[in-house]
Amino acid sequence: MEVTSDKFRAAAARSLADTQLQRALARIPERFVAARARAAAEFGEFEQLRAAGAAIRERALARLDVLLERFEAEAVCRGASVHWAVDAAEANRIVLDIARGHGVRRIVKSKSMVTEECALNDALEAAGLAVLETDLGEYILQLARERPSHIIAPVIHKNREEVTELFSARHRRPRSTDIAALCQEAREILRPQFFAADMGISGANFLVAETGSVALFTNEGNGRLVTTLPRVHVAIAGIEKVVETLGELAALARLLPRSATGQAISNYFTLLTGVRGATESDGPEAFHIVLLDNGRSRLLGSELRPILRCIRCGACLNHCPVYQTVGGHAYGWVYPGPMGAVWTPALVGLERARELPEAATFCGQCQVACPVMIPLPDLLRRLRTRTTAEHLRPARERLALNLWGYAARHPRLYALLAAFAARVLYRLGRRRGWVRWLPLAAGWTATRDFPAGEGRTAREVLRRERGG
Ligand code: SF4
Numbered sequence: 001m002e003v004t005s006d007k008f009r010a011a012a013a014r015s016l017a018d019t020q021l022q023r024a025l026a027r028i029p030e031r032f033v034a035a036r037a038r039a040a041a042e043f044g045e046f047e048q049l050r051a052a053g054a055a056i057r058e059r060a061l062a063r064l065d066v067l068l069e070r071f072e073a074e075a076v077c078r079g080a081s082v083h084w085a086v087d088a089a090e091a092n093r094i095v096l097d098i099a100r101g102h103g104v105r106r107i108v109k110s111k112s113m114v115t116e117e118c119a120l121n122d123a124l125e126a127a128g129l130a131v132l133e134t135d136l137g138e139y140i141l142q143l144a145r146e147r148p149s150h151i152i153a154p155v156i157h158k159n160r161e162e163v164t165e166l167f168s169a170r171h172r173r174p175r176s177t178d179i180a181a182l183c184q185e186a187r188e189i190l191r192p193q194f195f196a197a198d199m200g201i202s203g204a205n206f207l208v209a210e211t212g213s214v215a216l217f218t219n220e221g222n223g224r225l226v227t228t229l230p231r232v233h234v235a236i237a238g239i240e241k242v243v244e245t246l247g248e249l250a251a252l253a254r255l256l257p258r259s260a261t262g263q264a265i266s267n268y269f270t271l272l273t274g275v276r277g278a279t280e281s282d283g284p285e286a287f288h289i290v291l292l293d294n295g296r297s298r299l300l301g302s303e304l305r306p307i308l309r310c311i312r313c314g315a316c317l318n319h320c321p322v323y324q325t326v327g328g329h330a331y332g333w334v335y336p337g338p339m340g341a342v343w344t345p346a347l348v349g350l351e352r353a354r355e356l357p358e359a360a361t362f363c364g365q366c367q368v369a370c371p372v373m374i375p376l377p378d379l380l381r382r383l384r385t386r387t388t389a390e391h392l393r394p395a396r397e398r399l400a401l402n403l404w405g406y407a408a409r410h411p412r413l414y415a416l417l418a419a420f421a422a423r424v425l426y427r428l429g430r431r432r433g434w435v436r437w438l439p440l441a442a443g444w445t446a447t448r449d450f451p452a453g454e455g456r457t458a459r460e461v462l463r464r465e466r467g468g
Helices: 005-017 019-025 028-043 046-062 064-077 088-101 113-118 120-126 136-144 160-171 179-196 222-228 246-260 296-300 305-309 321-326 337-348 365-369 376-389 395-408 411-429 439-445 458-465
Strands: 081-085 106-109 130-133 199-202 206-208 213-218 232-238 268-272 286-292
Touching: 005 019, 005 321, 005 337, 028 046, 028 246, 028 321, 046 064, 046 246, 046 305, 064 081, 064 286, 081 088, 088 113, 088 120, 088 199, 088 232, 088 286, 106 179, 106 222, 113 120, 113 232, 113 286, 120 130, 130 136, 136 160, 136 179, 160 179, 179 222, 199 222, 206 246, 213 222, 213 246, 222 232, 222 268, 296 305, 305 337, 321 337, 337 365, 337 376, 365 376, 395 411, 411 458
Parallel strands: 081 286, 106 130, 106 199, 199 232, 232 286
Antiparallel strands: 206 213, 213 268
């Protein structure tokens, strides 16, 4: 997938001018933020649960190599095959080889952000395979040829009328704007495809080392059909998704749905362990698990390590005033919002996503909402520091910061320049009390007036008040 994160500012400006998108984004506070707050309050000791979740994820990262090897051994002894992919290209190649090896022609998929990260559908389709998304939101996006704009509500940017137009154009059935009727229509189209498919592809919310299981949390039931009806199932997971025990998974199962959608538990919680047994009536004949690195092991020893705790709940997106204003597509790759502003530079390189760490007000709401207590503002600050250290900021900005830095190291000069600037501002705006345009701060004055002040610096005011 093309990375356009270096054009965040321009994309954000387009999002701001998109009235339909703004109406869709306005639903986020009630739909997600309030729902999470209610769920956390009903649970009672949610802060303790968050601390436990953070500890579980941190323990797993501390023993990642050991847990992954144990996961592989347990999965293999229950009949699964485990594959290791160093990057997205290798993951795609492995899935393609599995498909060829099993004579697969038709594939159904459940929602998986890691397959978006790999652009797996493009690779499979380029090889002549038919791939169908079966999560309703992802299905709509596949018809519309668009990317998800949210990690758990991929089609949040679209309204009912747009889906109606899309369905009537592609399904050639009577037009309906009733949501239940639209769901039923999609169900009737998709249901036969599960039975016709040779292979199902899913992601994994977690991997459980002690049983070699893949855990899935879904709300639509398509995940179960994808993973049990086709004769071959491929699950793809980032290597950081492993936890040690089913007990730890149970703790995270209390955290994830409450943080994501405000549900006490998602509609379907599925634990997939091994292939279909001799006495079992459903399940795949072949179960392949692809463990993707794609830069994650490099993060383990880096200052961005805490992002590996991420359980992809989307709470940081929902609570972020920037995401609430510009939506997900502006972030220019797979992962949007505060988590995306860390994951994207971490996985594709800071030079290709330099603008994302700037897309934050540092209000701290993302950290407050994060179920595994990832210090997102701190990680964003570290990335901002790196953009300066690696000279990735525009030359004009670097020059301005260097000049400011020089002045800040010379207090007398700083006081002189500040006093000069305070007087100039006062002269420019004394009539209105505001300055409407400033040559070096046009980005600010384009949408806000700048206070003219009283012609004195704070230091001068203090000195006068103290009689100095
Ligand atoms: S960073 Fe935290 S809040 Fe954001 S998606 Fe990951 S786990 Fe959820």
